[in-house]
Amino acid sequence: MAHKSQAPGSKTPVQKPEFSVNGLFITFEGTEGSGKSTQIKILAQRLRQAGHEVITLREPGGTPIGEEIRHTLKHSAVNHAMTDVAELLLMNAARAQLVREVIRPALAVGKVVLCDRFYDSTTAYQGYGRQLNLTMVKSVIDVAVEDTRPHLTLLLLVSADVSEERRATRQANLPFIRDRIEEADRPFFDRVANGYRQIAAMEPNRVVELAGSGSTTEVAEAIWEAIRVRLSNAVPGGILNLKAKADHD
C-alpha cells in the first residue's frame, strides 16, 4: 500500500514509495523439490554483493521455538495422529514467533529478509491441500502476522512428476528421515499446486510465478529479473541501489 503523508510546509499530500526503505521482505514458495533453497542461497549472495544486509529464514522454523515446532510437525515419532487443525495452528504458532522475534526487528533496521515459505504455504497446504475452510485459515494467518506481509513472493512450481522425482533423489542421498507432510498422497500435492496457482491469480502484483523446471542458472536469472523489474521503481534509485544511494546521502 502506498502511504500518503504531508510534505513539510505544504498542504499537498505527497506519495511515499510503496516499499519502505526500512527493509525488504521477500518470500519463496513452491511445492516440494522446486529448488527454493538453492535459489535463496544464490539470491542472498547476489544481494549481499550489491551491499545489502540479508538474512535467510525458513518456515516452519527460524527461531529456537519454531525449530521445535518444526520437529513436532515433520519428524517427531509421535506425530502420526496430528489433526489438520492442530497442524494449522502449529504452523502459525511458529510463524507468530518468527515474525516478532526475527522478521520485524530485521526489517526495522533495513535488512533484506528472504524467507523459505511463509503464509502462502498455509493457504496452499492447509487450505487447499488439507481442505480446511479458507476463511478460517485466513483468520489464523491474520493473527500470526498482523501487518507483516511480504513485499514480493517468488513462486517456483515444478510438475508433480519432477517434484516426486526430486524428492526421491533427495531421500536416496540422505539418511532416511521420516517427514509426516511428505507422506501425503499425490492428490494432496495436486491440490497444493492448484492452491498456489489460485493465490498467484488473486495477487498478481505480489506473487510472481516462475517455472522451477529450468536450470539453476536460468531460474536464478529469472528471479533477479523479477526483482529488478518489480522493485526497481519502488524507491528512488531503485531497491537494488538502496545501499549505494544511502551511502551518498
Ligand code: TMP
Ligand atoms: P520444507 O522446509 O522442506 O519445505 O518443509 C516444510 C513443510 O511444511 C513442507 O512440506 C510444506 C509444509 N508447510 C505447511 O504445510 N504449511 C505451512 O504454513 C508451512 C510454512 C509449511
